[in-house]
Amino acid sequence: xxxxxxxxxxxxxxxxxxxxxxxxxxxxxxxxxxxxxxxxxxxxxxxxxxxxxxxxxxxxxxxxxxxxxxxxxxxxxxxxxxxxxxxxxxxxxxxxxxxxxxxxxxxxxxxxxxxxxxxxxxxxxxxxxxxxxxxxxxxxxxxxxxxxxxxxxxxxxxxxxxxxxxxxxxxxxxxxxxxxxxxxxxxxxxxxxxxxxxxxxxxxxxxxxxxxxxxxxxxxxx
Amino acid sequence: xxxxxxxxxxxxxxxxxxxxxxxxxxxxxxxxxxxxxxxxxxxxxxxxxxxxxxxxxxxxxxxxxxxxxxxxxxxxxxxxxxxxxxxxxxxxxxxxxxxxxxxxxxxxxxxxxxxxxxxxxxxxxxxxxxxxxxxxxxxxxxxxxxxxxxxxxxxxxxxxxxxxxxxxxxxxxxxxxxxxxxxxxxxxxxxxxxxxxxxxxxxx
Amino acid sequence: xxxxxxxxxxxxxxxxxxxxxxxxxxxxxxxxxxxxxxxxxxxxxxxxxxxxxxxxxxxxxxxxxxxxxxxxxxxxxxxxxxxxxxxxxxxxxxxxxxxxxxxxxxxxxxxxxxxxxxxxxxxxxxxxxxxxxxxxxxxxxxxxxxxxxxxxxxxxxxxxxxxxxxxxxxxxxxxxxxxxxxxxxxxxxxxxxxxxxxxxxxxxxxxxxxxxxxxxxxxxxxxxxxxxxxxxxxxxxxxxxxxxxxxxxxxxxxx
Numbered sequence: 001x002x003x004x005x006x007x008x009x010x011x012x013x014x015x016x017x018x019x020x021x022x023x024x025x026x027x028x029x030x031x032x033x034x035x036x037x038x039x040x041x042x043x044x045x046x047x048x049x050x051x052x053x054x055x056x057x058x059x060x061x062x063x064x065x066x067x068x069x070x071x072x073x074x075x076x077x078x079x080x081x082x083x084x085x086x087x088x089x090x091x092x093x094x095x096x097x098x099x100x101x102x103x104x105x106x107x108x109x110x111x112x113x114x115x116x117x118x119x120x121x122x123x124x125x126x127x128x129x130x131x132x133x134x135x136x137x138x139x140x141x142x143x144x145x146x147x148x149x150x151x152x153x154x155x156x157x158x159x160x161x162x163x164x165x166x167x168x169x170x171x172x173x174x175x176x177x178x179x180x181x182x183x184x185x186x187x188x189x190x191x192x193x194x195x196x197x198x199x200x201x202x203x204x205x206x207x208x209x210x211x212x213x214x215x216x217x218x219x220x221x222x
Numbered sequence: 223x224x225x226x227x228x229x230x231x232x233x234x235x236x237x238x239x240x241x242x243x244x245x246x247x248x249x250x251x252x253x254x255x256x257x258x259x260x261x262x263x264x265x266x267x268x269x270x271x272x273x274x275x276x277x278x279x280x281x282x283x284x285x286x287x288x289x290x291x292x293x294x295x296x297x298x299x300x301x302x303x304x305x306x307x308x309x310x311x312x313x314x315x316x317x318x319x320x321x322x323x324x325x326x327x328x329x330x331x332x333x334x335x336x337x338x339x340x341x342x343x344x345x346x347x348x349x350x351x352x353x354x355x356x357x358x359x360x361x362x363x364x365x366x367x368x369x370x371x372x373x374x375x376x377x378x379x380x381x382x383x384x385x386x387x388x389x390x391x392x393x394x395x396x397x398x399x400x401x402x403x404x405x406x407x408x409x410x411x412x413x414x415x416x417x418x419x420x421x422x423x424x425x426x
Numbered sequence: 427x428x429x430x431x432x433x434x435x436x437x438x439x440x441x442x443x444x445x446x447x448x449x450x451x452x453x454x455x456x457x458x459x460x461x462x463x464x465x466x467x468x469x470x471x472x473x474x475x476x477x478x479x480x481x482x483x484x485x486x487x488x489x490x491x492x493x494x495x496x497x498x499x500x501x502x503x504x505x506x507x508x509x510x511x512x513x514x515x516x517x518x519x520x521x522x523x524x525x526x527x528x529x530x531x532x533x534x535x536x537x538x539x540x541x542x543x544x545x546x547x548x549x550x551x552x553x554x555x556x557x558x559x560x561x562x563x564x565x566x567x568x569x570x571x572x573x574x575x576x577x578x579x580x581x582x583x584x585x586x587x588x589x590x591x592x593x594x595x596x597x598x599x600x601x602x603x604x605x606x607x608x609x610x611x612x613x614x615x616x617x618x619x620x621x622x623x624x625x626x627x628x629x630x631x632x633x634x635x636x637x638x639x640x641x642x643x644x645x646x647x648x649x650x651x652x653x654x655x656x657x658x659x660x661x662x663x664x665x666x667x668x669x670x671x672x673x674x675x676x677x678x679x680x681x
Contacts, residue, residue, distance in 0.1 A: 007322040011308075018310035018349075079304025086270060087323055088296035094323075148594055152587050156577045165573055166591060169566040170598050173605035180609060201601075212590050215511075219586045222273045234580065235663050 004089050008097030009104075015074075016105040022067065023105050030063040030110055034117045045122040052121035053131065053182035060110050060135060060178075061171050064142045067106045068167070069160045071098060071150040072217065085221055091214035095151075099143045099206060099213075107139025123186070130185040130195075138178040138198045141205030145170050148209050151216035174201055223247050224269075224373060224404060229278035231264050238264055239425050242278070248372075248402040250419045251395065253409065260426030262408040263303055266377050269406060270300045282373070296325075299369050301376045305362040309351035313342055313361045316350060320365060328368060336367035340390065355382045363387075366394050374398060376407040388413055440657040441666045443517055447650040454650065458643035465636030473629045482546040486630075489539035491638035492532045493557075495645055496564060497599075499529035503571075504596035507589035517653075519585025520660070522592060523575055524653035528645050530568035536561050556610035560603045567595045581660050 016023060037055045038048055075081040084094050114135050115128040123131065149167035153159040181194030223246065230240040238261030246252050254262050267273040269280060271287050271294065280287045287294045307316045314333055321328035337346055340360040350358060359382045366374070374395075380388050392413050395405055399418025469487035503525045510518030540558055541551045552558070571591055578584035661667045 004323065004325065007319070011319045011323070014315070015308060015310055077304075078308065079302045079306035080308065082267075082270075082272060082300065082302050082304075083306045083320060084323060085272060086295050086298060086300055088292045088325055090292070148590070152574060152591055153577075156574075158577055162573055162577055165566075166570040169563050169570065169602075170594070172563060173598075173601050176605045176609045197605075212594055216587060216590050219583055219590070222583065 001089065001093055004087070004093055005097040005100070008084075008094050009101045012098055012101035013104060016101070022070070023109065026063050026066045026106060027109055027113060029066055030059050030113065031117065033059040033062060035120065038120065048121040049123060049186060052118060052123050052127075053179040053186070055121070056114055056117060056131060056182075057134075057175050057179040060107075060114070060139065061142065061168065061175060063110060064106055064139065064146060065164050065167065067102065068146040068150045069153070069163055071102055071147060072154050072220075073150075073159075076154055076220070081217065082221060085218060091217060092210040095147060095210035095213045095217070096206070099140070099147050099210060102147070103140045103143040107135070107143055111135035111139060123182075127182055127185045130191050131182045134178040134181045134191075134195065134198060137195060137202055138174050141174050141198075141202040142171060144202075144205035144207075144209035145174075147213045148216060151213045151220060154217065154220040174198065174205075177201065223283055224406075225281040225284075226269070227278055227281075229265070229268065229280070230276045231261055231268060231273075232276040233261075233264065237276070240277070242423070242425070244421070244423055246404050246406065246421070248404060249399050249417075250421060251399055251405040251407070251415060253420060253422045254406060254425065255408070255422060256425035262425060263377055265425065266300075266302075266375050266406065266408065269375055270298060271295070272300075297372045299366070299371045299374045301362060301365070301374070301379060303377045305358050307350050307358060307361050310349055312347050312349055313337055313353070313364070314346040316361055317364055321368075326368075332368055333364075336364045337361075339367055340364045341387065356384060356387065359383055360387060363391055363394075366391070366398075369398075370401075372403050374403060374405045374407075376405065378408055378410070380409050380411050380413060392416070440517055440520065440661055441664075444654055444657050444666075444670070447654050451647050451650050451654075454643045454647035458640050458647060461636050461643060462640035465633050465638075465640050468629060468633035468636060473633050480546075482543065485539050485543045487633050487637045489536060489543055490634055491641040492536040492539060493561060494638055495641045496529055496533035496536050496561065496568075499525050499532060499645060500564060500567070500592075500599065501596065503529060504592040507585075507592040510585055511589045511593075519581070519589065520653050520656045521649070522585070522588060524649045524656055525645075526568055526572050526575070526588075527652070528648050530565060530572065532641070532645070533561060533565040533568055537565065554610065556603075556607040559606045559610070563602055563606070564599070567599070571595070 034056060037051060041047060041051065072081060075084065085091055087094060111132050115132050118128045118131050146163075146167050149163045149170075152166060153163045156162060177194045177198040181191040181198065184191045184194055225245050227243045228240075229242040231238045242265065244252060254265060256262050264273060268275045271280075282290055282294050282297070306320065307313075308319070311319065314330070314337065317333045317336065318328060318330065321333070334346060337343065340363055342357065342360055342364070345353065345357065350361060353361070363379065363383075379391055383391065388411070392415050395407075396416040396418065398405060399415065405418075465487060469484055473484070475481055503522045506518045506521040506525070509515060510522065537558070540561070544553060545551050571588055574591055575584045575588045578587055658667055658670070662671075
């Protein structure tokens with residue numbers, strides 16, 4: 001079973017490496033969205049510090065959304081998804097592998113990049129550190145929950161916009177605890193409780209989401 | 223081994239076919255025929271368990287395929303209308319990846335041999351997007367060289383292939399039937415397969 | 427026991443349910459009218475003017491039932507959806523899609539009346555109160571469900587996909603609610619405190635309950651009407667729908 005998850009992760013990573021442009025453009029989207037905010041609200045450091053957690057997290061949600069439609073669409077188009085659905089293992093495990101691979105090329109780079117962008121917002125080093133960890137802990141949940149939406153909208157007209165409509169409301173708890181943790185650090189309260197809850201959401205998201213996703217994929221293939 | 227009874231398929235509001243039934247044993251091959259849109263591909267997908275029939279049931283070794291689930295899929299090899307190969311990967315990577323995902327042991331040497339056999343020697347390390355349609359189909363068919371699962375379900379295996387490749391596939395099918403395997407396939411080309419019993423079923 | 431089950435399965439088929447629903451609809455409309463009139467009578471004429479909030483508070487006779495209904499209908503929708511996925515009843519999916527617009531309407535009404543209430547009470551059309559925010563997210567979930575179902579052409583696939591979404595949503599609703607509540611307590615910067623609800627007079631409670639019953643009856647009546655339309659549309663190629671339509675058209679055709 002682990003062998004299968006490993007096989008799908010390594011295949012998806014290899015594919016992602018052959019299409020690095022997709023990863024890079026999602027990252028630049030993240031950078032641009034975050035950089036637009038100071039231009040919109042003004043450069044006062046006090047205000048920017050206050051806005052930073054929310055802005056960075058919302059931008060991270062949007063950047064994740066960008067790569068979600070392709071999570072299953074490519075496999076669906078070239079017939080690989082049928083083969084995956086016919087593999088002699090639970091489809092949920094394959095989805096789990098794809099979710100992990102998706103996180104490695106979307107969530108992880110965002111988490112690594114976020115501290116640099118946090119500097120633009122005059123965040124303290126403590127807050128930068130927490131920001132990066134919240135993204136590290138929270139973005140797997142985004143990939144997991146997003147997979148459900150990606151599977152439900154597979155092959156549906158207007159899929160991309162519809163996907164955002166379905167998935168963004170479900171992202172709200174992750175956003176609240178993720179941005180809340182950074183906010184709590186900025187205002188001097190501990191971020192511990194936020195981080196634990198965020199971790200719980202991620203565990204739930206990553207381990208439960210593959211099953212409804214698998215069911216949705218079978219419906220899409222029928 | 224494979225028993226199909228009173229199968230009905232509804233697409234949208236139209237009934238594509240109803241009351242389809244047949245029985246296939248080891249060493250037998252079923253040619254599925256019918257004009258375009260008669261539901262050949264739908265029937266194959268139902269046989270795989272990818273699509274649900276509106277009525278009827280499919281039994282494999284006496285048990286319905288829904289009950290068998292993974293045990294059925296472990297004995298099934300499906301080659302669909304699409305090649306199921308990744309354009310970004312090379313033929314060799316494609317072959318190895320699909321074997322690993324299907325939980326089959328396939329080492330690099332055997333994969334290279336299979337590619338050579340389908341006439342892709344020297345193209346193993348070229349990304350598939352640079353291959354022609356026929357060559358892509360050959361990559362997909364290379365899976366069959368080392369395939370030992372009992373039931374092969376093939377959707378238009380001969381499409382886009384030249385005469386030499388068609389002969390090669392017919393040879394693979396013959397060997398599979400000789401081993402006691404089962405084949406269900408659709409095709410518009412009548413191709414002679416050396417071994418096994420050939421049955422026919424016409425839809426629509 | 428087994429008799430009962432057979433009855434259930436009988437009405438699970440659209441053909442059997444269609445005439446039954448048709449007979450029930452006038453009753454529910456009637457009950458909705460009776461409860462509505464009684465509730466509004468109590469609400470506007472019997473219930474006393476609130477000492478702190480004046481006359482404006484009377485909007486709760488619509489606001490509170492609408493909020494209840496919006497949440498409850500989501501649960502019912504998810505229940506039908508789950509039933510449809512588990513047993514493959516055609517009727518379940520139709521019920522779920524018939525309920526969604528009504529649920530969305532109530533969520534919207536709840537937000538709208540909440541804003542109308544909020545302006546005189548708190549001086550703002552919108553405050554980021556936990557309940558208001560959750561209601562807004564609930565509206566998003568309804569919109570997502572309706573959008574997904576209408577984007578998929580094949581009704582069977584639409585039913586199943588919608589069912590999965592509704593079930594995922596129902597698991598998430600409590601998580602969303604508690605996270606929003608937590609977020610709200612951490613950000614309680616504004617002077618408005620919504621947790622102190624004024625002690626409610628008995629008459630107000632009665633009025634509210636009657637209005638809630640009226641909303642119930644209305645929701646059932648409308649959902650049944652909608653499900654009948656969906657049935658006719660989806661099964662238009664079956665004999666029973668053709669017979670039904672012929673019957674409907676005959677008086678008109680005679681002229």
